[in-house]
Amino acid sequence: MATLAFPAPAAPEPQLPRNVEAEAAMLGAMMIDNRLADDVIDRLEPAHFFEPLHGRVFAAIKTLRSNDMLATPVTLRPMFDADEGMKELGGPAYLAGLTGSGAGLIGARQFAQQIYDLAMLRALVSVGRTLVDRAMDTSEEVNPRAQIELAEEELFKVAADGGAESSVKTFAQATTMVVKQAERALNSGGHIAGITTGLDSVNALVGGLHESDLIIVAGRPGMGKTSLATNIAFNAARRWMRDMDDKIAPDKSSGAKVAFFSLEMSADQLAGRIISEQSRINSGVLRSGKISRQEMGQLAATAVELEHLPLFIDDTAALTISSLHTRARRLKRRQNNQLGLVIVDYLQLLQGSSRGSNENRVQEISEISRGLKALAKDLNVPVIALSQLSRAVESREDKRPMLSDLRESGSIEQDADMVWFVYRDEYYNLFKQPSVPNEHSSDAEKAKYADWQADQMKVANKATLIVAKQRHGATGAVDLKFDSEYTRFSDLEDRDRSSYH
Structure with missing residues (x-):
């Protein structure tokens, strides 16, 4: 039996x-x-x-x-x-x-x-x-990568719990940090305490990009927000390469390894912009393939030169703020904690944590802006987040943006340590162009066109960076040169291309 x-x-x-x-x-x-x-x-x-x-x-x-x-x-x-x-x-x-x-x-x-x-x-x-x-449950759509990111976020919350005690510093510790920042500014040559933007006029106004700061760069479409962000990313990463070659200690460098989260453009589009800027080859020519052999050689040489640029691009679409936090933290860990700057293009394309259909968009943007500030403090790096402006700008005679134009949430202004606006008179002036006069035009029509041409000469290839909010110092505005052919910002004065600011 x-x-x-x-x-x-x-x-x-x-x-x-x-x-x-x-x-x-x-x-x-x-x-x-x-x-x-x-x-x-x-x-x-x-x-x-x-x-x-x-x-x-x-x-x-x-x-x-x-x-x-x-x-x-x-x-x-x-x-x-x-x-x-x-x-x-x-x-x-x-x-x-x-x-x-x-x-x-x-x-x-x-x-x-x-x-x-x-x-x-x-x-x-x-x-x-x-x-x-979660890993054993296969009843829903399986997304192992999302589960890994969620687990990393939960592990981080465990590690961060009780962090308040470690954030308390004596006055002596705080003053030591201030002295180190001042020493860094003195040794930088450009007198900046933070990461360089690569633009002397901007560095002079804001003192560079400071650790744990959230910088909002806003503007209407066509103003050049992404171009400015890629310029700053390149300048900071290139300065880091130069400082490392010169055996400068990482904590004394005015450059940085950069993480660029591009929610709008693909990694190859972003890289194409940077190579176009640096090789001085029109980006439209690159895309169309109408490029000479000489330009091709120039392009290849630039690509080789930038091969080891410490600029890391994540072009994942529709990231949540928690996923972005996880990815940035992971990248910093992989770079031996030497990640020095995070750029997000752009804020309104990020998603909040809630998936509810009745989610209030203003509340979601508030969560995202708070999350970006928390990311800056957690990683102790400056975070630049690009942001759209509301259409209210277009309905005004004076198109210069104001803080009230920040789209969808006043919390963006509240959470930001600095708010920059990118503004180009040239963009709006082009829409005012009158008909080109001919032999039959009246003197008034010819005078009107001449006046427009004079105005266009004044604003051509120029941009204004308006610092509308700055916790650490004064607000103000600086005029920059904007080369639309190569989407490149630079100081108005002519400078040698190989110099670092």
């Missing part, structure tokens, strides 16, 4: 990392000596406690101390009269029991660190289990 085969009993579920005794000892010490409570209260959150009751006790102590009240078993008792978890452990007398041992008085800070570390391990377990569950 055959014997029945029964499944082997499942292995017992391993216990989650915890130390309930350390939690109790630390809470007791906090109630005995409120100075200890004030010392550790910002290091932890109620969710860091494994025992839910201990988390509620911690929250109550935090509430009392924030109101400058004593936190003792007596003052805490009214807050737990109706607490079911407390009743199961003997009622409010449990609070007094926590203070029965003074063991926590000596090791309270160590206990706090251990409670936090164990909470992080539990969070890692949770992320791992969720990752496994």
Whole structure:
């Protein structure tokens, strides 16, 4: 007779990392000596406690101390009269029991660190289990890459939890950072404390691109926003190459490795622009193939010269703000934490985290602008985000943009450390061109055309960069040269092409 085969009993579920005794000892010490409570209260959150009751006790102590009240078993008792978890452990007398041992008085800070570390391990377990569950679920469209990015984002949240303590700096540490920035500006030659834009006139006004700053570059279509962004990206990356060749320490370089997130143009289109700018070959000629052998040689030489340019292009369309954060963080890690500048083209093409059909677009843009500022602070690099302007500009006689023209959300202005507007009179003046006069034209018509030509001569190949907001200094405007044939911005003065600003 055959014997029945029964499944082997499942292995017992391993216990989650915890130390309930350390939690109790630390809470007791906090109630005995409120100075200890004030010392550790910002290091932890109620969710860091494994025992839910201990988390509620911690929250109550935090509430009392924030109101400058004593936190003792007596003052805490009214807050737990109706607490079911407390009743199961003997009622409010449990609070007094926590203070029965003074063991926590000596090791309270160590206990706090251990409670936090164990909470992080539990969070890692949770992320791992969720990752496994998602990976095993094939009922929906399988997108492993999206799952990996989501897991990276959740792991980052675990790592960032409790980061407030590490962000607190003494005044001595802060002043040391200021002195280093001043030294960097002194040694840069261009007197800039941040990353160079490659444009002397812009550097003089803003002092370069500063760490953790969010810079919004806005303008109507046709103004040259993307051209300015690619120019700055190239200039910063090229300066980095030169500084590394000159054996300048990375932290003293005015250049940067650059991440360019192009949500509108493909990587080859963006690279084509940069090669066109640097080889002085019209981008239209490149696309049409009407290029001479001499120009082809010039193009190839430029491509070889720029082969090792530390400029990384991600042309993934429809990125969410969290995916962008993940990709930028990953790239910085792969570049030995030397990524120095992030550029996003452009803000309105990013998506928020919500997928709801009723999502308010203004709220979504607010989430995106906050996320870009958080990215700048998290990576400690300047982030340049291009932005569209509303059509209100077109309805005015004076087309120069204002802060109120920022499209879809006032939070863009609020979150930005700097707001730049790109404006070209030439673009609008072309629409005012009157009919070309002939032998039958009247003197008035000829005079009108002559006046237009005079105006066009004044504004031809010129652009204005308006700094409408700057947290660190004055606002103002600088005039730049704009070569539309090569989509290249430069200072108005003639400069040698091989120089670095």
